Amino acid sequence: MADPTEGHVSKGRAPGTTEGTATVVETLAGHSTSRGGRPGASTVLDEPSAKIVAFEFAEGDELHEHAAHHPVLIEVRRGRAELVVPDRTIDLRPGMVLHLTALLRHSVRALEPTTLTVTMLLPQR
Numbered sequence: 001m002a003d004p005t006e007g008h009v010s011k012g013r014a015p016g017t018t019e020g021t022a023t024v025v026e027t028l029a030g031h032s033t034s035r036g037g038r039p040g041a042s043t044v045l046d047e048p049s050a051k052i053v054a055f056e057f058a059e060g061d062e063l064h065e066h067a068a069h070h071p072v073l074i075e076v077r078r079g080r081a082e083l084v085v086p087d088r089t090i091d092l093r094p095g096m097v098l099h100l101t102a103l104l105r106h107s108v109r110a111l112e113p114t115t116l117t118v119t120m121l122l123p124q125r
Contacts, residue, residue, distance in 0.1 A: 023047060034058035039110070051120040057081065057110035065107040071121045074098040079114025083107070092116070
């Protein structure tokens with residue numbers, strides 16, 4: 001079986017660096033609350049290479065169609081939601097991770113109380 005990290009990870013003692021940052025986010029839930037039909041949102045990590053925003057949806061809350069400037073990873077922490085992209089509707093459930101390319105139009109509607117995290121993959125500066 002092929003190594004999924006091949007070409008993406010430096011291995012051994014010499015590669016890599018001892019300079020850098022390890023940032024810990026203790027919890028992703030409970031940073032915000034629903035805003036009456038729209039989810040609450042809060043930034044839980046803001047670094048040069050990635051930004052993580054936690055969304056708290058009440059049942060029925062919606063994010064109307066929009067597009068992110070950067071590729072994103074959407075992780076479902078709890079609950080259930082529908083995410084609509086141009087060619088289909090995706091039923092989001094806990095444990096799922098979804099990748100969207102930059103500028104892909106999408107919308108989200110919570111089918112029950114839901115926590116999602118969105119990780120924006122920012123270009124290296």
